Amino acid sequence: VVVGKDSTIEIGKFSETGDCVVVFKEFNNSYFDEYLIIDYYTPDGLNEASKGHNGLFTQSGIRIYHVDSTLTNDVVYSVFDITDYNNSFSTHRLIKLVEADRRDDINKNSCAQNTDLFQAGDTYTWGRWYDKTPVGFSIKINSLNDDVASISISFSKS
Secondary structure (H helix, E strand, O other), X not given: OEOOOOEEEEEEEHHHHOOOEEEEOOOOOOOOOEEEEEEEEOOOHHHHHHOOOOOOOOOOEEEEEEXXXXXXXXXXXXXXXXXXXXXXXXXXXXXXXXXXXXXXXXXHOOOOOHHHOEOOOOEEOOOEXXXXXXXXXXXXXXXXXXXEEEEEEEEOOO
């Protein structure tokens, strides 16, 4: 978990380690909030059998997910109702892949493409939270190798 502190982090490939980085808008001691999840996708291990099918990636890269799992104040009838947002009938998605190519194709009902993955040298700087405020940090992909990705997260100085 990264909150407000510049960091350079190495993460193993998700298919083998389950490593990920979570960057919060503001950490309120709960995952029922808005944040980004960063992981290193590789088309091997658990991903190998399905690579290239129905929008699954054929190359390695960094995935960044924008998550808003804010708890609802409404009456809850099932586990599917505990958050304000879902991926079907809400004002924005519960979880959305941030597309490196910035085309927003997935949100327009297209499949993911390799160009949606962030590669070494790419920097994510254009992010906004759902309330339209800038995310306040950048994510630079320093390097990717067979087993590990190095990323740097730099927070804006106010």
